[in-house]
Every structure is written in structure tokens, then in C-alpha cells.
Amino acid sequence: MNTPSSSKSQSQIGSVIVSAFFVLAGIITLYDTTGYSDRDSQVFPRAVAIILIITAAIALVREFLKPTDEGGFGSGIWWRRCLLIITMLLACFAMPMVGFLPAGAIAFAGGLIAAMHDNWTKSNFVLYWGSGAVIMVAFYSLFKFLLHVPLP
Amino acid sequence: MEFGHFLSAMSPFNLALALFGVVAGTVVGSIPGLTATMALAILVPITFSMEPASALILLGAIYTGAIYGGAYAAILLNTPGTPSAIATTFDGYPMAKRGDGDLAVALACFASVCGGMIGAIALLFLAPPLSKVALAFGPIEYFWLSIFGLSLIASLSDGNLAKGLAGGAFGMILSTVGVAEISADIRLTFGSQVLIGGFGVVGALIGLYCIPVLIDLVAVPDRHLKVEDNVKSVRIGEAFGIAMNSKFNLIRSSIIGTLVGILPGAGGSVAGLVAYSEAKRTAKPGQKFGEGEPDGIMATESANNATVGGGFIPTLVLGIPGTPPDAIVLGALLIQGVRTGPSMFSQSGSVVFTFIYGLIIATVLMLPAGLLIGRYAYKSIVTIPKAVLVPAVGFMTIIGTFAIRNSISDVVIMICLGVFGWIVARFGFKASPIVLGLILGPIAEQGFVQGWTIGAATNNLVGMFFGRPISQAILAFTLITLILPIFLERRRRNTSMEDE
Numbered sequence: 001m002n003t004p005s006s007s008k009s010q011s012q013i014g015s016v017i018v019s020a021f022f023v024l025a026g027i028i029t030l031y032d033t034t035g036y037s038d039r040d041s042q043v044f045p046r047a048v049a050i051i052l053i054i055t056a057a058i059a060l061v062r063e064f065l066k067p068t069d070e071g072g073f074g075s076g077i078w079w080r081r082c083l084l085i086i087t088m089l090l091a092c093f094a095m096p097m098v099g100f101l102p103a104g105a106i107a108f109a110g111g112l113i114a115a116m117h118d119n120w121t122k123s124n125f126v127l128y129w130g131s132g133a134v135i136m137v138a139f140y141s142l143f144k145f146l147l148h149v150p151l152p
Numbered sequence: 153m154e155f156g157h158f159l160s161a162m163s164p165f166n167l168a169l170a171l172f173g174v175v176a177g178t179v180v181g182s183i184p185g186l187t188a189t190m191a192l193a194i195l196v197p198i199t200f201s202m203e204p205a206s207a208l209i210l211l212g213a214i215y216t217g218a219i220y221g222g223a224y225a226a227i228l229l230n231t232p233g234t235p236s237a238i239a240t241t242f243d244g245y246p247m248a249k250r251g252d253g254d255l256a257v258a259l260a261c262f263a264s265v266c267g268g269m270i271g272a273i274a275l276l277f278l279a280p281p282l283s284k285v286a287l288a289f290g291p292i293e294y295f296w297l298s299i300f301g302l303s304l305i306a307s308l309s310d311g312n313l314a315k316g317l318a319g320g321a322f323g324m325i326l327s328t329v330g331v332a333e334i335s336a337d338i339r340l341t342f343g344s345q346v347l348i349g350g351f352g353v354v355g356a357l358i359g360l361y362c363i364p365v366l367i368d369l370v371a372v373p374d375r376h377l378k379v380e381d382n383v384k385s386v387r388i389g390e391a392f393g394i395a396m397n398s399k400f401n402l403i404r405s406s407i408i409g410t411l412v413g414i415l416p417g418a419g420g421s422v423a424g425l426v427a428y429s430e431a432k433r434t435a436k437p438g439q440k441f442g443e444g445e446p447d448g449i450m451a452t453e454s455a456n457n458a459t460v461g462g463g464f465i466p467t468l469v470l471g472i473p474g475t476p477p478d479a480i481v482l483g484a485l486l487i488q489g490v491r492t493g494p495s496m497f498s499q500s501g502s503v504v505f506t507f508i509y510g511l512i513i514a515t516v517l518m519l520p521a522g523l524l525i526g527r528y529a530y531k532s533i534v535t536i537p538k539a540v541l542v543p544a545v546g547f548m549t550i551i552g553t554f555a556i557r558n559s560i561s562d563v564v565i566m567i568c569l570g571v572f573g574w575i576v577a578r579f580g581f582k583a584s585p586i587v588l589g590l591i592l593g594p595i596a597e598q599g600f601v602q603g604w605t606i607g608a609a610t611n612n613l614v615g616m617f618f619g620r621p622i623s624q625a626i627l628a629f630t631l632i633t634l635i636l637p638i639f640l641e642r643r644r645r646n647t648s649m650e651d652e
Contacts, residue, residue, distance in 0.1 A: 139548060
């Protein structure tokens with residue numbers, strides 16, 4: 001469990017890292033603009049990159065001088081968060097090989113397991129997986145056959 | 153503008169089309185990833201065999217329904233169903249989280265009908281003179297308008313302006329990724345083919361708003377939305393009372409929506425943001441925008457629906473589509489053999505006026521249809537178990553994002569942006585400024601570069617950027633929006649110190 005002081009230090013470290021990332025993103029953008037052939041392409045990203053570097057640097061310095069407590073990552077079960085995202089990404093990479101519906105089923109299964117905090121019973125097992133199948137087939141049919149989206 | 157046109161619009165066939173269009177549009181608009189443009193593009197072929205006025209009524213009804221439908225997902229899932237509903241998430245989702253989702257849905261419906269009516273009435277009575285507004289806007293005015301929209305960052309930053317501005321700037325940099333529109337340079341792709349197409353706005357919206365909510369939902373066993381036990385349905389009476397008390401906000405936001413709708417390229421998202429910014433700027437003491445303030449929802453929803461009527465003004469009078477859905481309607485009109493332009497109101501008056509009356513009727517029909525659909529949408533979302541809701545929404549985000557450009561890469565980008573948005577939000581960098589930058593970046597860049605080029609060519613850069621009356625007015629509003637909250641905060645602090 002996070003204590004208030006550890007939460008604050010976590011929040012401060014996180015804010016510093018994110019601010020530094022934004023400063024870096026601004027520097028990379030400035031560097032990238034040197035390769036553009038047309039001046040019209042450079043003006044806007046350069047101006048915005050400078051604004052990004054300045055504002056992110058102010059946020060970074062301010063975090064050192066006057067640390068804020070934004071809460072950080074807070075509480076919550078990490079394996080559930082990771083499972084949700086990993087299965088969604090896995091579905092994307094599997095899509096060209098297995099097709100949209102089986103890939104979508106991977107994402108759905110991951111999401112269902114991640115979000116299931118109650119005990120599994122026979123009835124909710126059948127109900128949740130059954131309604132999941134109906135939802136997936138319904139949306140797949142809507143997009144594939146009615147909206148003519150070329151789903152893999 | 154004869155009574156016969158009104159009767160023609162009231163024919164059973166046209167009424168049925170208007171009702172069907174509103175319902176279909178609302179349902180489509182409520183699904184994240186399906187936009188009004190897609191709904192219209194898909195249904196356009198149905199209209200080819202219809203009379204031009206009936207075809208227009210159907211398309212107008214779908215359009216107005218889709219813009220309203222975007223509010224459901226914004227309120228109940230923190231995911232704008234359409235880009236127009238971005239600012240609806242600011243107060244809609246906090247309202248839903250505290251148990252007022254039903255009230256928020258009803259408020260969105262009343263506000264959408266109000267905005268839609270004012271936009272359609274402006275189209276009926278003021279189309280030719282208002283179309284001149286579109287012509288008065290040059291690239292610099294668009295640039296300042298987008299900067300005005302970006303000034304909303306100041307009020308979205310929760311007291312940390314530097315983080316808000318950094319987020320907005322980062323969003324604008326994301327908007328430059330890919331092929332530059334003006335000079336075709338390839339920017340910030342680092343040699344990756346995946347990034348050449350840039351960041352799609354709808355995919356980014358889904359990622360930045362929806363994925364963080366899913367990540368938070370799975371991590372804790374709590375219910376996804378708080379539900380009041382004694383409330384059985386959408387709180388229509390209460391919502392009507394609140395809407396009546398905010399008449400000025402509704403009318404002002406609807407006028408903003410109509411005027412922004414007239415401007416080609418601006419659209420419902422800009423209208424909603426500008427109206428929200430104005431509502432927040434003129435907030436009464438005690439109103440907490442961003443924490444579930446009903447006026448925030450009403451400002452956004454009335455403005456984005458007013459852009460429907462507003463957008464048809466340049467489309468019909470000048471032949472210049474105000475928004476992508478208007479472009480599809482324009483295409484449908486051309487296929488029907490109806491020529492748009494300044495003489496359209498005299499030469500094809502029967503078609504135009506029947507259509508405008510039909511649009512008004514469709515907007516009125518949106519009230520019962522919207523409240524009914526809203527009631528079921530709300531009940532479905534709050535009663536569905538979280539274990540089904542999360543994977544279902546996750547599946548919808550994947551299929552919706554894929555459908556926009558038929559690209560798996562867009563889905564991967566959407567998920568990665570979502571995770572990124574969740575992480576940075578945990579440290580005070582909210583998603584809203586990033587989204588604002590992403591949406592307004594291209595408008596700002598185009599206006600800035602074109603204005604810069606013209607100014608440099610005429611050797612009058614200062615005059616180009618600061619010398620035009622409309623630019624000066626928008627700039628003044630922007631400065632007021634930025635400075636007023638600081639001034640009011642100082643005055644509030646001084647007053648509280650004196651009281652102590």
C-alpha cells in the first residue's frame with residue numbers, strides 16, 4: 001500500500017520523467033525539421049517544438065521547486081491492466097494471420113478475464129462468454145456486411 | 153418559403169425518412185469510431201432513387217442524429233462517439249461517475265435539439281447573408297480561431313498551465329507527423345511506413361479517452377458508474393428545468409455553433425470547444441467546469457448540433473462544404489442534378505425549403521427518439537456487468553479504429569496512445585490538451601503557413617497577422633480567455649484573505 005509520502009515522491013519522479021520526455025520530443029522534432037526541403041514544412045513544427053521544450057522545461061523545474069502530488073499510478077491490480085493491453089496488442093498482431101473475428105476473440109477473452117472480479121460460476125461463465133460471442137458476431141456482421149469494411 | 157414546402161416536408165414518407173434518419177444516425181454516432189461522415193457515405197446510395205428533397209431530408213436527419221449520438225459514449229464511457237463530442241466528455245463523464253449519467257444524457261438531448269433548431273432556423277432565414285461570413289474568413293482568421301480553441305488549455309490544466317501547454321504542444325507535434333499537406337515533406341516518421349499516414353484524429357481520440365478508462369476499470373472491483381437506487385429512468389423533468397435555467401448559455405452556444413459551422417473546415421469539434429470555452433469563461437460563482445457541470449454539456453451539445461444547419465449554409469449557397477458530411481451531401485445533390493450556388497434558393501426553392509423544413513422536423517423528432525434511445529443506452533451501460541462491458545468496449549475500439557482507414561497499424565497506434573495517455577495523465581498531463589493540439593494543429597498550421605506566405609509576399613507580416621478586424625476580435629477574445637481566469641483567481645484569493 002502506498003503511503004502519502006511515497007505516493008508524492010512517485011508522483012514527483014513520474015512528473016520529472018514525463019516532462020523530460022516532452023523536452024526530448026521537442027529536441028527530436030527540432031532536429032527532424034533540419035531535414036525538410038521546404039521552409040513551409042519547417043516553420044510550424046519548429047515553433048511548436050520550441051514551445052514544447054520551454055513549457056515542459058518549466059514543468060520540470062517547477063516539479064523540483066514545488067513538487068505536486070498528482071497521485072501517481074495509485075492503487076489497482078497491475079496484472080489485470082497488463083493482461084488487457086497485451087491481449088489487445090496480441091489481437092492486432094494476430095489479425096493478419098487468423099482473421100478479425102478470432103483475433104477479436106483473443107482481445108475479448110483477455111478483457112473479460114482482466115475485468116472479472118467476481119467468482120466464476122457456471123451461469124455467469126455461460127452468460128458472459130455467450131453475450132461476448134453475440135456482441136462480437138453482431139459488430140463483425142455490422143461492419144463487414146452492412147458497412148462493407150474490409151475486415152481481414 | 154411557402155406553406156406548401158412545409159406540407160411537403162410533412163408528408164408521411166418524408167416524416168418516416170426523418171425519423172429513420174435520426175434513429176439510424178443516433179445509433180451510428182454512439183459507436184466510437186463510426187462518424188457522421190461514415191454513416192452518410194454508406195447511406196448515400198439509398199437516396200439516389202429518391203426525390204432530391206426527400207434525399208436531403210434523410211441525409212440531414214442522419215447527420216443531425218449522428219452528431220447527437222456521439223454524446224452517449226462521451227457521457228457514459230468517456231469516449232467521444234464522434235469528434236464533435238470531445239468537450240462533452242469534460243463534464244459528461246464526471247456526471248455519470250457521480251450517478252447523474254441519466255441526467256447528463258437528457259441534458260445532451262435537450263441541448264442538441266435546441267442547437268439543431270437554431271442552426272436550422274438560421275439556414276432558413278439567414279443563409280444568403282451568413283454565407284458572406286465564410287468568405288470573410290481567410291487563413292489568418294482560421295489560425296487565430298484555432299489559437300482561440302487552444303486557449304481552452306488554460307482552463308483544462310487544473311492549475312498547472314505549463315503541463316497543459318506542454319500537452320497541447322505535444323498534440324500539435326503529433327498532428328504534424330506524416331506527409332505535410334502544404335509542401336509534401338515527410339515529417340517525424342523516422343523512416344517508418346506506419347507513420348506516413350499520420351495520427352488519425354478519431355483513432356487518437358478513442359485511444360486517449362477510452363483506453364485509460366478501460367485500464368482503470370479492470371484494475372479495481374468497483375462498479376463502473378454510480379447508480380442512484382431511486383432513479384428508474386432518464387430524468388427528463390429535472391433536465392428540462394436545468395436547460396430552462398441556462399437559456400442564455402444554450403442560445404449563445406447555438407449561435408457560436410451556427411457561426412463556426414459556416415466556416416469551411418472548422419466543424420463540430422471546434423464549435424463545441426469554443427462554446428465550452430465561452431461557457432466556462434462566463435461561469436457563475438460555484439460552477440465547477442470539468443467536474444460535472446451541466447452547463448458544460450449543454451454548451452458543447454447545442455454548439456455541435458448547431459453546426460449541422462450552419463454547415464449547410466455555405467454548402468447550399470456557395471457550393472463550399474463546411475464539414476466532411478456536408479461534402480457528401482453536396483455530392484449527393486450533384487448526382488441528383490441539383491446545382492448549388494447563390495441562385496439555388498430562387499431556382500430550386502422547392503427542394504431547398506422542403507429540405508430545411510424537413511431538417512427542422514427531424515430535429516424535433518430527435519427529442520422523443522433521443523430521450524428514448526438515451527434511456528436504453530444509459531440503462532444498458534449501467535446494468536451490464538463490468539466483465540462484459542470492458543471487453544465489449546475494447547472490441548469496439550479495435551473494430552471502430554480499424555474501420556476508419558482499414559489499417560491494423562492505426563489500431564496499434566490507438567492502443568499505444570491510450571497507454572501513453574494513461575501514464576502521462578497519472579502525472580498531471582491530461583489527455584484533453586493533447587487532443588486539442590492534435591485537432592487544432594492542422595488548422596493552425598495551414599492558416600499560419602498560408603498567412604506567413606501571403607504576408608511575406610506583400611511585405612506586410614504584422615498587418616497580415618494583427619491588422620485584420622476579425623483577427624483582432626478573435627485575438628481579443630483569446631487574451632480575455634487567458635487572462636480573465638488569472639485575474640478572477642487573484643481577486644478570489646484577495647477576497648478570501650480579507651475575509652480571514
